[in-house]
Amino acid sequence: xxxxxxxxxxxxxxxxxxxxxxxxxxxxxxxxxxxxxxxxxxxxxxxxxxxxxxxxxxxxxxxxxxxxxxxxxxxxxxxxxxxxx
Numbered sequence: 001x002x003x004x005x006x007x008x009x010x011x012x013x014x015x016x017x018x019x020x021x022x023x024x025x026x027x028x029x030x031x032x033x034x035x036x037x038x039x040x041x042x043x044x045x046x047x048x049x050x051x052x053x054x055x056x057x058x059x060x061x062x063x064x065x066x067x068x069x070x071x072x073x074x075x076x077x078x079x080x081x082x083x084x085x
Contacts, residue, residue, distance in 0.1 A: 001026065001083055002060035007045040009036040014067035015055040021070055022057075025083055059083055 004027050008015040019030060035042035035054060049056045049063055057064040059082050064070050073079045 001028075002085060003031065004029070004083075005031040005033065005058040007033045007035050007041065007049075007054050007056040009034065009054050012054050018055045018057060018067040018070050021067075021074060021079075022083075025074070025080055027083065060085065 004022055006015065006018065022030060033041050033045070035045055045054075045056055046052055049065075051066070053066060055066055057066070057070055062082060064073060064082075070079065073082065
């Protein structure tokens with residue numbers, strides 16, 4: 001299974017939901033980068049993704065986007081193949 005990295009904050013309900021979805025698909029470990037604790041990580045996230053909101057989710061080298069993007073990918077049946085690529 002591909003590595004999953006997620007930029008998050010402590011009180012983000014979308015982050016919690018995204019983690020639930022990923023865990024339901026068999027993801028056992030998520031590398032969380034807390035941008036509320038690390039301003040440099042926030043800057044890095046914005047530079048890489050062009051977005052300010054969390055979560056920002058990466059599966060392997062692929063930037064999935066936020067929680068809504070993750071849910072849309074799952075609804076299309078494309079999340080599991082990406083995770084298992």
